Amino acid sequence: MFVERKIKDFINIDPLQTGGRLTEDARRMLVEWGDGYSVCDFCQGNLHEIKKPPIASFVEDLSEFLNCDVVRVTSGAREGKFIVMHSLARKDGVVVVDSNAHYTTYISAERAGLRVVEVQNSGYPEYRVVEEGYENAIDEGERIGEVVLAVLTYPDGNYGNLPDVKSVVEICKDRGVPVLLNCAYSIGRMKIDFEKLGVDFVVGSGHKSMASAGPVGILGMSEEFSRLVLRRSDRFKDKEVELLGCSVRGVPIMTLMASFDHVRERVKMWSREVEKARWFLKEFESLGFELLGERPHKHDLLHFKTDKLYEISRKVRRGGYFLYNELKKRRIHGIKPGRTKSIKLSTYLVSKEDLRIVIEAFEDILKKFDL
Amino acid sequence: MFVERKIKDFINIDPLQTGGRLTEDARRMLVEWGDGYSVCDFCQGNLHEIKKPPIASFVEDLSEFLNCDVVRVTSGAREGKFIVMHSLARKDGVVVVDSNAHYTTYISAERAGLRVVEVQNSGYPEYRVVEEGYENAIDEGERIGEVVLAVLTYPDGNYGNLPDVKSVVEICKDRGVPVLLNCAYSIGRMKIDFEKLGVDFVVGSGHKSMASAGPVGILGMSEEFSRLVLRRSDRFKDKEVELLGCSVRGVPIMTLMASFDHVRERVKMWSREVEKARWFLKEFESLGFELLGERPHKHDLLHFKTDKLYEISRKVRRGGYFLYNELKKRRIHGIKPGRTKSIKLSTYLVSKEDLRIVIEAFEDILKKFDL
Numbered sequence: 001m002f003v004e005r006k007i008k009d010f011i012n013i014d015p016l017q018t019g020g021r022l023t024e025d026a027r028r029m030l031v032e033w034g035d036g037y038s039v040c041d042f043c044q045g046n047l048h049e050i051k052k053p054p055i056a057s058f059v060e061d062l063s064e065f066l067n068c069d070v071v072r073v074t075s076g077a078r079e080g081k082f083i084v085m086h087s088l089a090r091k092d093g094v095v096v097v098d099s100n101a102h103y104t105t106y107i108s109a110e111r112a113g114l115r116v117v118e119v120q121n122s123g124y125p126e127y128r129v130v131e132e133g134y135e136n137a138i139d140e141g142e143r144i145g146e147v148v149l150a151v152l153t154y155p156d157g158n159y160g161n162l163p164d165v166k167s168v169v170e171i172c173k174d175r176g177v178p179v180l181l182n183c184a185y186s187i188g189r190m191k192i193d194f195e196k197l198g199v200d201f202v203v204g205s206g207h208k209s210m211a212s213a214g215p216v217g218i219l220g221m222s223e224e225f226s227r228l229v230l231r232r233s234d235r236f237k238d239k240e241v242e243l244l245g246c247s248v249r250g251v252p253i254m255t256l257m258a259s260f261d262h263v264r265e266r267v268k269m270w271s272r273e274v275e276k277a278r279w280f281l282k283e284f285e286s287l288g289f290e291l292l293g294e295r296p297h298k299h300d301l302l303h304f305k306t307d308k309l310y311e312i313s314r315k316v317r318r319g320g321y322f323l324y325n326e327l328k329k330r331r332i333h334g335i336k337p338g339r340t341k342s343i344k345l346s347t348y349l350v351s352k353e354d355l356r357i358v359i360e361a362f363e364d365i366l367k368k369f370d371l
Numbered sequence: 372m373f374v375e376r377k378i379k380d381f382i383n384i385d386p387l388q389t390g391g392r393l394t395e396d397a398r399r400m401l402v403e404w405g406d407g408y409s410v411c412d413f414c415q416g417n418l419h420e421i422k423k424p425p426i427a428s429f430v431e432d433l434s435e436f437l438n439c440d441v442v443r444v445t446s447g448a449r450e451g452k453f454i455v456m457h458s459l460a461r462k463d464g465v466v467v468v469d470s471n472a473h474y475t476t477y478i479s480a481e482r483a484g485l486r487v488v489e490v491q492n493s494g495y496p497e498y499r500v501v502e503e504g505y506e507n508a509i510d511e512g513e514r515i516g517e518v519v520l521a522v523l524t525y526p527d528g529n530y531g532n533l534p535d536v537k538s539v540v541e542i543c544k545d546r547g548v549p550v551l552l553n554c555a556y557s558i559g560r561m562k563i564d565f566e567k568l569g570v571d572f573v574v575g576s577g578h579k580s581m582a583s584a585g586p587v588g589i590l591g592m593s594e595e596f597s598r599l600v601l602r603r604s605d606r607f608k609d610k611e612v613e614l615l616g617c618s619v620r621g622v623p624i625m626t627l628m629a630s631f632d633h634v635r636e637r638v639k640m641w642s643r644e645v646e647k648a649r650w651f652l653k654e655f656e657s658l659g660f661e662l663l664g665e666r667p668h669k670h671d672l673l674h675f676k677t678d679k680l681y682e683i684s685r686k687v688r689r690g691g692y693f694l695y696n697e698l699k700k701r702r703i704h705g706i707k708p709g710r711t712k713s714i715k716l717s718t719y720l721v722s723k724e725d726l727r728i729v730i731e732a733f734e735d736i737l738k739k740f741d742l
Contacts, residue, residue: 001632002403025373036584037385082615208407233478252622255405260372
């Protein structure tokens with residue numbers, strides 16, 4: 001059975017997808033290493049120590065890239081968060097999270113049996129993480145249990161806000177709470193320096209931001225915490241319990257490896273991407289839409305309040321799906337079908353020419369429906 | 372960066388790999404859906420409900436194939452075992468397992484905080500699971516805690532032994548203990564009928580036995596247990612906690628789907644594969660090697676005691692690695708480098724012509740070293 005991906009030649013502004021498109025090397029690697037368990041051809045017992053293909057040296061390169069003691073490849077950012085939370089979990093354990101956190105942060109905590117205390121954001125229109133809020137949240141957490149971890153989302157996937165990591169780290173360090181930075185939308189796009197930021201854990205996503213097939217991610221940590229999180233099995237002395245022995249024992253890790261040279265280069269171009277996002281948002285606002293999220297904006301993830309589109313949806317036969325259909329006709333993919341009150345998109349690695357087509361498409365749609 | 376897989380045209384008898392080689396459709400699917408999160412193009416919130424590509428109907432097909440109420444796609448058999456154990460875990464919980472179990476059965480239990488009681492096997496030379504042993508093991512488990520699950524490996528990856536499932540299920544049902552059947556080496560090779568076997572959970576492996584890229588597997592369960600194992604999040608009502616929302620949100624699930632028509636057909640040819648394995652083992656024994664594992668043998672996983680190879684290894688400069696080198700020269704892959712006391716291999720989907728080349732290679736190696 002073969003299924004065609006019909007939208008593959010569309011202009012793609014899906015926030016989930018702009019950073020995960022494969023390089024040509026990655027596409028070749030998929031085919032070369034596609035067979036089940038082929039990465040295990042010469043395994044001596046641990047995925048991250050395999051020399052042929054060169055997974056061991058790649059994992060070292062990742063540590064260097066993040067400036068971080070220890071790295072493991074996981075099935076994704078969420079799996080990395082669960083591994084950390086499950087390792088730190090205890091009875092009455094609490095995790096403090098920013099309220100812009102991805103839903104999988106909450107679910108990882110729930111799966112690990114941890115309660116969640118939220119740090120509220122600043123609300124409409126910027127929805128900024130209020131960094132000082134971690135202080136009160138830790139207080140609240142300690143009233144109901146023991147705070148085992150703080151999570152900060154950098155940036156969140158809803159507004160593309162980049163909070164001030166250092167001030168959160170400072171508060172948490174003072175209180176003896178380790179910090180996990182969720183970089184699903186930053187590692188692979190922008191430079192993340194683990195040491196410099198002073199965090200204890202970092203998670204990244206291969207399929208979201210590192211030009212990889214999914215599911216694959218990375219988990220970086222300090223030497224100190226690696227002794228707990230990467231504890232070995234009592235019975236199988238070389239196997240790491242939280243990884244169930246091995247994690248991504250297959251082809252997604254090979255695409256992560258194949259694209260890594262490209263990823264290392266592209267993070268150097270980040271300021272151009274931010275500049276392009278700012279240009280786009282200015283153009284888009286001139287159509288009458290309003291940015292939700294921080295200003296000046298520092299990321300390619302953009303969220304707009306789109307009242308005009310919502311008004312149209314209330315008048316047309318197909319309701320909210322009119323927008324999806326209009327964009328499909330124009331070969332543009334990535335706005336969630338049915339959504340019109342507000343829309344999310346990403347300009348990452350989309351050319352200015354294509355972005356201009358997107359802007360003109362929205363302009364055209366507004367005109368067509370006479371608004 | 373591109374890395375060539377140098378052994379891809381070798382005769383491959385690696386037990387981990389013979390059942391995981393991709394079909395042509397799966398190889399095309401890899402490229403078509405390679406981009407990160409492409410399977411999420413039209414997701415409405417749950418991986419197993421996605422209609423484009425047709426994951427929802429594929430997951431239904433899997434239920435039908437296994438004759439099982441509910442199926443989810445996981446990152447592999449080990450992840451399936453952990454999901455079940457983590458759901459059933461409680462303080463002082465115990466899992467009863469056959470001593471032929473894969474190491475990840477023990478590690479899943481360890482990760483879930485469960486103690487393990489083993490059912491001993493019959494020892495050399497057949498290493499059969501002693502089905503009645505589950506009775507005593509449950510007794511022992513109840514002395515130290517509460518037995519929450521019994522695991523039976525069907526077949527194990529060490530000897531390829533296929534125990535009598537029904538007699539284990541009978542014992543466990545009598546004692547009120549649910550049974551998980553580990554079918555990493557059977558689902559996709561031979562017919563597995565969940566209802567007929569009477570088990571409560573079944574796990575399978577895409578990369579081991581379903582012609583898929585790794586990592587991917589399946590977890591089947593009864594309606595009754597699905598309410599516990601697939602419990603939804605308190606906060607995100609449509610998300611399954613144990614799957615962290617979604618599991619294989621990427622390309623391995625597309626290869627599983629692509630190869631499924633082929634897999635459904637190939638299980639019908641299983642008796643031919645068993646016949647071929649028996650022919651091979653007879654030929655191989657005539658070289659002076661001895662089968663470890665049950666007779667008559669019912670699976671393509673074969674384990675041989677190879678004293679003659681061990682004797683050679685003690686005399687030659689490269690020690691145990693001589694065998695790997697000799698086989699490499701002959702373009703044969705799959706015997707673990709360094710091993711000579713006993714070797715494991717699989718004849719699954721390897722042609723009789725190629726197996727004859729393998730037999731002649733070993734004959735030739737014995738002659739060359741004058742034994």
